[in-house]
Structures are given as structure tokens and as C-alpha cells.
Amino acid sequence: MKKNNSNNQNPDDQLQASLSRLEKALRGDSCGYFEEDELEDIIDYYQDELLLSKAKKAIDFALRLHPDSVPVKARLARHYMQNQQYDKADELIHKLLSIEPENTDVLLCRAEYLLVKGHPDDAKMLFRKIQRLSGDDEENICLDIAYIYMNHELYKEARSFLMEGFAKGGKTDADLCFELAYCDEELKLYDDAIRIYNIILDQDPYSNEAWFSLGKIYFIQGNYQKAGEAYDYAYLTGNDDYQALLNLAHCYFQDGDYDKAIATYQKFASKTGQSSSLLMFIGECYEQKGDLDTAIRYYQQAAQLVPENADVWAGICYCKMEQEKYEEALPLALKALSLNDKSGAFWVYLGDIYENLNNPDNALDAYFKARAFFPDSADLESSIGEIYVYKGECDEALPFLLNAQKLNPDLPELPLLLAVVYYQKGQQDEAIEKLTLAIVKDADNRASFFDLCEDAKTNPKFKHFFIDDENKKKNK
Numbered sequence: 001m002k003k004n005n006s007n008n009q010n011p012d013d014q015l016q017a018s019l020s021r022l023e024k025a026l027r028g029d030s031c032g033y034f035e036e037d038e039l040e041d042i043i044d045y046y047q048d049e050l051l052l053s054k055a056k057k058a059i060d061f062a063l064r065l066h067p068d069s070v071p072v073k074a075r076l077a078r079h080y081m082q083n084q085q086y087d088k089a090d091e092l093i094h095k096l097l098s099i100e101p102e103n104t105d106v107l108l109c110r111a112e113y114l115l116v117k118g119h120p121d122d123a124k125m126l127f128r129k130i131q132r133l134s135g136d137d138e139e140n141i142c143l144d145i146a147y148i149y150m151n152h153e154l155y156k157e158a159r160s161f162l163m164e165g166f167a168k169g170g171k172t173d174a175d176l177c178f179e180l181a182y183c184d185e186e187l188k189l190y191d192d193a194i195r196i197y198n199i200i201l202d203q204d205p206y207s208n209e210a211w212f213s214l215g216k217i218y219f220i221q222g223n224y225q226k227a228g229e230a231y232d233y234a235y236l237t238g239n240d241d242y243q244a245l246l247n248l249a250h251c252y253f254q255d256g257d258y259d260k261a262i263a264t265y266q267k268f269a270s271k272t273g274q275s276s277s278l279l280m281f282i283g284e285c286y287e288q289k290g291d292l293d294t295a296i297r298y299y300q301q302a303a304q305l306v307p308e309n310a311d312v313w314a315g316i317c318y319c320k321m322e323q324e325k326y327e328e329a330l331p332l333a334l335k336a337l338s339l340n341d342k343s344g345a346f347w348v349y350l351g352d353i354y355e356n357l358n359n360p361d362n363a364l365d366a367y368f369k370a371r372a373f374f375p376d377s378a379d380l381e382s383s384i385g386e387i388y389v390y391k392g393e394c395d396e397a398l399p400f401l402l403n404a405q406k407l408n409p410d411l412p413e414l415p416l417l418l419a420v421v422y423y424q425k426g427q428q429d430e431a432i433e434k435l436t437l438a439i440v441k442d443a444d445n446r447a448s449f450f451d452l453c454e455d456a457k458t459n460p461k462f463k464h465f466f467i468d469d470e471n472k473k474k475n476k
Contacts, residue, residue, distance in 0.1 A: 015042070018041065019042060022034070022039075026061065039061070047079065059072060059079060070103050073092065073096055074096060075105070076092060077109045081109070093106060104130060111130065115154075127161070131164075138168050142165030142176070143176050143179065177199060178209070181193045181213065185216075197213055208237040212234040219250070224255040225251075228251035228252060242268060245264065249268060252264055253281070253285060253288075256288075258285040258286075261281075262285045265278055266282070274305075283295045283296075292319040295319050299312050299316045300316065303316070310339035310346070313339065314345070316332050317329045317353075321349065330350075337350065348367070348380065351366035360387045364384065381400045382411055389420055394420070394421040405418070415438035416449060418431075419431050419435035420449060435449055450466055
């Protein structure tokens with residue numbers, strides 16, 4: 001049993017040469033003799049990569065050369081399992097066990113068969129037996145067992161055996177360490193994964209794979225500076241590892257260093273060629289810098305390359321909204337939605353545009369569509385409530401404003417809106433409480449309240465708010 005290639009490594013030079021020789025042999029070219037263990041490695045590679053037809057051809061070839069090989073026949077049993085031919089696998093495994101009852105390859109197949117057939121406890125007992133039979137090779141056996149669990153996405157169980165192998169001396173085994181770190185990642189044990197990757201780097205400071213994996217974890221954790229450092233090393237240690245370069249640019253963007261992000265995206269483009277997504281990334285950088293005209297130019301270039309990319313049209317739309325060019329933004333929002341009406345953000349854009357174009361009914365319609373995607377958005381609930389307030393429909397406004405308050409009590413516009421609603425509904429004590437809070441948050445809310453509730457100027461309970469405002473104007 002070999003590794004499941006979870007780290008996406010290409011075959012090493014020696015294995016690649018063996019694969020090429022076998023391909024020639026299968027075509028009928030003379031390629032010399034194949035040792036049994038060389039063929040086992042080839043079969044393992046094909047099976048781990050799920051190249052099952054190639055694996056079967058390699059097995060058949062191997063059995064013609066080594067017809068009595070139990071390890072090769074064990075791989076045939078594994079082939080049966082991968083093709084869900086479980087009865088054939090079980091029959092062959094039992095036959096092989098009668099020949100070599102303590103053959104590790106066969107026992108591992110038997111344990112995997114038990115796992116697949118829903119007997120995890122029996123499988124684990126057999127794995128423990130294999131460990132006891134392994135002698136000084138327990139570290140490698142733990143790795144083989146872990147591969148089986150990992151192939152079935154049982155990362156917790158795999159990690160347990162890998163930890164045992166690690167304790168038995170696997171600290172210097174790069175494959176074991178990589179698989180242990182991979183399981184840690186899958187289980188979201190990121191600090192443990194970082195520790196293992198650093199152990200690998202202590203032994204091999206030029207491990208491109210370890211640096212890349214570190215960058216990925218730091219990025220997930222939001223530590224963009226460390227992620228960037230790791231991706232930088234991955235780019236330097238990798239052979240044209242342009243993915244690391246692209247991820248480095250993403251780190252700069254997330255860290256707010258937009259100039260470095262732009263330069264790195266452009267460097268990536270010089271290595272790999274221009275693309276719609278890359279132009280959009282650069283456009284986003286300029287958008288964040290506040291250079292909206294340049295952002296729009298990049299978004300437009302991206303749209304020319306891939307006109308069906310809804311995000312690009314939405315990007316141009318957002319820039320137009322920031323420039324308060326709502327008439328120009330409207331067809332862009334509609335274009336984005338025609339390409340993807342499953343984006344809640346696009347519906348929010350459309351609602352904002354209609355609201356700024358004084359089209360409250362269309363704005364409400366868009367906001368309600370957005371609400372299906374963002375049911376717990378305090379801002380969205382508040383926006384809907386605010387439109388109802390300005391339409392004079394306070395009964396409709398109140399539940400949305402109260403829900404917004406529940407979701408985020410600190411929204412600055414809520415006290416004023418609630419003060420207006422409570423006043424219009426005749427709940428004057430509640431209105432006074434909210435108006436007082438609104439004025440504390442922003443003194444301009446006093447004038448806004450009386451613009452919306454003109455009769456409150458003569459209301460005895462509110463007159464002192466208005467008088468204070470008039471006195472303030474006189475003092476100026």
C-alpha cells in the first residue's frame with residue numbers, strides 16, 4: 001500500500017521512469033525485465049490516482065511475469081473493492097490468507113474490506129494485529145493504515161495511527177509528517193498542522209509543499225502577513241509555482257496592501273497570461289484604493305474577455321453607485337442579475353439603486369428578494385423598515401425595525417426611525433425614549449424627526465425638543 005497522494009505530488013523521477021517503461025511494454029516494445037516491487041509501486045500509483053483501467057492492465061502484466069505473487073494478487077483484491085466487486089474481493093482475500101496468513105498486504109486488504117462493509121471495530125482490531133506483526137516497521141505500517149482510513153475520509157482514525165507512527169520515530173519520515181499535517185487540516189486542528197509543517201521545514205527548508213500548505217493555513221486563520229511570507233517562500237522554492245504567486249497577491253489584498261497586490265497580480269499575469277478573473281482582481285484593488293475610474297476600466301476589460309461573468313458587471317455597478325451615478329448603475333445591476341439571480345448582494349445593489357432613484361416600491365421588491373438570501377441581515381431589515389417609514393406605513397415598518405434592533409442594537413439609524421414609528425402610532429413615551437437616544441447619537445436627528453413628524457412641534461410632550469432646536473439656531 002502506498003500513499004493516497006493527498007498532497008497532490010507528482011510521481012518522482014524513478015517512478016515516472018517505471019511508468020514510461022510499462023507503457024512501452026504494454027504497447028509491445030521491449031523494455032527489459034520488471035521486478036515485482038517495481039510493478040507493485042506502479043499499481044499503487046494508478047490505484048491511488050483512481051486510474052483503475054491502467055491499474056488493471058498493470059496487474060494483469062504483473063501476474064504474467066509473477067503469477068504466484070501474493071502482494072500483486074492483494075492489489076487485485078483492492079482493485080475489486082475499488083470497483084465495488086466485494087464478493088470477488090472477499091473470495092480472493094480468503095484464498096490469499098490461506099496461503100500467507102500473515103502477509104501484510106493481504107491483511108490490510110482484509111481490514112479495508114471490513115471497513116467498507118460496515119465493520120469498523122473488526123477492521124481496527126485487524127489493524128492492531130498488523131501493527132503487532134510489523135516488528136521494527138511499525139512506523140510504516142501506521143502510515144499504510146492511515147492511508148486506508150484517509151481514502152475513506154476517516155481523518156480522526158487516520159490521525160490516531162499517524163500519531164502513533166510519529167511517536168515511534170516518524171518525526172523524520174516526510175510522508176508520515178505530511179499526512180499527519182493533512183489530517184490536522186481536515187480536522188481543523190490548524191495549530192497542530194502548523195507545528196508539523198515546521199518540523200518538516202526544519203529538516204527540509206526548501207520544501208515547496210510545506211511552505212504552500214503553511215500559507216494555506218495562515219490564510220484560513222486570517223493571518224495574511226504570515227500567509228504571504230509562506231507563499232513567497234513557496235514561490236521561491238517551487239518550480240514555476242505560479243499558484244503560490246497568485247495566492248501571495250491575494251494575501252496582499254486581504255491585508256490591505258493594494259499596491260503590492262496589484263504589482264503581484266501583474267507579475268502573475270506576465271508569467272501566465274491575462275485572464276478575466278485576474279483583471280477583476282486588479283479592478284477590486286483599485287476599487288478598494290478609491291480609484292473608481294481605473295477600477296471600472298479593469299472591470300470592463302474583464303467583461304470583454306468573459307461577458308457572462310456576472311461578478312464583473314456587479315463590480316462596475318458598485319463603482320457607479322459609489323460615484324452616485326445611479327442611472328448608470330441601474331442597467332449594470334440588471335445585467336448582473338440576468339446572469340445570476342441567485343446572488344443576494346446583487347439584489348441589495350438593485351434595492352439601493354431604486355431607493356436612491358426615489359422608486360421605493362421597486363426598492364422594496366429587490367430588498368425582499370435579497371432577504372431570502374440574508375434572513376439575518378440587520379442592515380437589510382432596517383432598509384426595508386426605513387422605506388416603509390418614508391412611505392408613511394409605520395405599521396408595516398415596525399416589525400422590520402424591531403427585528404433589525406434584535407439582530408444589531410447598535411445600528412445608528414434605528415433610534416430615529418423607531419421614534420418616528422412610535423410617535424405616528426401614538427406611543428409617545430416610547431417615542432420620547434427613542435428620540436432622546438437618537439439625539440445623543442447624532443444631534444441632526446432632532447431636525448430629521450420634526451421633518452417627518454411636523455405636528456410634534458406643537459405637541460406638549462415634544463415641544464421642548466423643538467424649542468431647544470430653535471434656541472440652538474438663534475444662538476448661532
